[in-house]
Amino acid sequence: MLENARKYERDGLKQIPEGQKPSFHVCAPVGWINDPNGFSVYKGEYHLFYQYHPYKTVWGPMHWGHSKSKDFIKWEQLPCALAPDTGYDGQGCFSGSAVEHDGKHMLMYTGVLNKVQEDGTRLLRQTQCIAVGDGVNYEKLDTNPVITGDFLPEGSSREDFRDPKIWIEGEDFYAVIGSRSEETGGQIVLFTSQDAKNWKYAGIIEESRNEYGEVWECPDFFYIDGKQVLLISPTEMMADGLEFHNGNSTIYILGDYDKGNHKLIRERVAAIDYGLDFYAPQTLETADGRRIMVAWMQSWDNYLTPPSFQWSGLMTVPRELHVKNGLLYQNPVRELENYYQKEVKYDAVTINGEKEPDGIKGRQFDLTVEVEARDYEEFAVRFAADDKYYSILRYNPKANTVTFDRTYSGLRKDILHKRSINVKEQKGKIKLRILMDKYTVEVFVNDGEQAMTSLIYTPLEADRIRFLSKGEVKCSIVKYDVAAE
Structure with missing residues (x-):
């Protein structure tokens, strides 16, 4: 499946009219892209993956597309990185993240199993998986999936359990994953590991409390300018004045982190972006300490792609983040200049x-x-x-x-x-x-x-x-x- 996708991609790129695409935004090579994935630094270059269906300009079985850059502005198209080709991810390689470790590039993603069983019932499971590679080619671990819904506390969904954000702190690996609780709605769960293969459930760092949507997708969790920041993309939001809009939205939660109890102490909840087309932001930290964010530049409910286009979907310009006066500020990366x-x-x-x-x-x-x-x-x-x-x-x-x-x-x-x-x-x-x-x-x-x-x-x-x-x-x-x- 991966080689088929790569061949289709190579052939499709030749059919895109010259000058049709934007020049300093990551776009779908061909077909469809949505959420940014694996936004990371590897061997001094910036890598950006994304949810990808190369065969049509609408959502389909999710692959991982791949681009890289030396400066966030000029991007090189790389071959498709992942395809849904195993039992645990056969219906989709959903969103995830990446880190550099021991000279290798480690991807962590959600594998989707969605099939009709012999008794006619449908089995849907979302699990967390690892693939390791060299910046172009990636191999999935034989021990996948490394985290399943069995790790979750009672009342947590096994069907809505996705989008791991992995990072390394000291000698340990950490991952926050989006989820849904039957009682409180969206929640973000934390896992820890010493080798990225064997994981332990650590706790729920923050939850909706039935205030902000039904499922919390695409989490990111980082410390910046003296504050801990949680980025989330809630589904099925209800509008609240001009702050939050209906449907799929994006939120940042600002506060302090009680690391001993794995709890974010909430101080502020606000929208990340107030436009019509913004979802699933993800960040990385540069060598000089900047926190850079990129997001999918489209709305699930407003499909705009012209019918003549053979590609659909693009990313925002990468943005530098800062916390000032209790607010999350964002501006285009300075490299744009x-x-x-x-x-x-x-x-x-x-x-x-x-x-x-x-x-x-x-x-x-x-x-x-x-x-x-x-x-x-x-x-x-x-x-x-x-x-x-x-x-x-x-x-x-x-x-x-x-x-x-x-x-x-x-x-x-x-x-x-x-x-x-x-x-x-x-x-x-x-x-x-x-x-x-x-x-x-x-x-x-x-x-x-x-x-x-x-x-x-x-x-x-x-x-x-x-x-x-x-x-x-x-x-x-x-x-x-x-x-x-």
């Missing part, structure tokens, strides 16, 4: 109505607008625009909201087009950074205090950028073209 071209800068621009400054256009750019504090009704940036199409980012200083709207981006489906977030009150002052790579729209508010990630598939010829206001606005504008092709 190495790909800047053609700076265009305007200081103290006055806008009262509409303005389209010379040199401000394109579909692959990094644009920052800083608006001064003053009295006005609305400020907006309209981009990916021509006489027919556009998407727009609006700031309402009275309501303290930022809204992304892709209603007129060219989509022909009755799906979600608009989302708003609450931002801090600054008497009309705001800083908006918009990063675009053809179809990707990543917005960072007030130096990364909040982020909004969304997709558009507007024709690439629509590349105008306009600034609009209701009332007089004074702002500064800095824009760079970005290209890594």
Whole structure:
């Protein structure tokens, strides 16, 4: 199965029209990708795997696709790494993670068994498995699965038990895994091992308490800037104001970690990203100590891929994380600046109505607008625009909201087009950074205090950028073209 997938991948890559894909975002080679997996450092390079169905542009039996980079921006496509080809993972190699150990690259993933038994009943089990390799080729352990549902406490689901995040601390291996409790909903369980083959259940580090979704997927757990952070992707969320939206969402829980009792002491629960297309974030730590996050840039409930495309799915730009003032900040990795071209800068621009400054256009750019504090009704940036199409980012200083709207981006489906977030009150002052790579729209508010990630598939010829206001606005504008092709 793996060799079949690799051959299909090689042949399919030749069929993708040149210039169709974004240049500095990881995309599906061919077929479908979703959750990032195995985001890790191996032999000084950054490896990113992802859930992968090479044969169609929709979800199917999960493989692991594979890319690598030296700088998070320019990515090299590597052959498919895992295929569902054993009894314990025959219906899918689901999400997981990776570490470097003893010169080898160790992948930990969820194997899915889903079959009809002789008595007609269906057996569904999700277990945790290990594969070890050299950065290209990987062998599954003969002792797989290394963790089964039998390790879990009473009342925990054996069917929803997935997405291990493995790390090494001292001489020991640790893994947090997403799960579901019959009583409390989503939960994150912790396991420990001395050899990555023999594991012990350690405890439940955090749980939903029936507040945040039904199943907690894709956990990540790390210490940064004096705080412990848990990233999770809950399913079946209920909307809560503008903080959380319905369906599959993403949450960070900030606090202190009681390591002796394996409990996260919760201080803050908030959304990781407020856009329309963001799920399943995963992080790594660089050699210089930075915590870098990447996520799947798509929503399960809003399928946007144009029917002419032979690939579906892409990842966000990798982002540097920090904790400041009790909040999780995120901004594009600094390596992006190495790909800047053609700076265009305007200081103290006055806008009262509409303005389209010379040199401000394109579909692959990094644009920052800083608006001064003053009295006005609305400020907006309209981009990916021509006489027919556009998407727009609006700031309402009275309501303290930022809204992304892709209603007129060219989509022909009755799906979600608009989302708003609450931002801090600054008497009309705001800083908006918009990063675009053809179809990707990543917005960072007030130096990364909040982020909004969304997709558009507007024709690439629509590349105008306009600034609009209701009332007089004074702002500064800095824009760079970005290209890594």
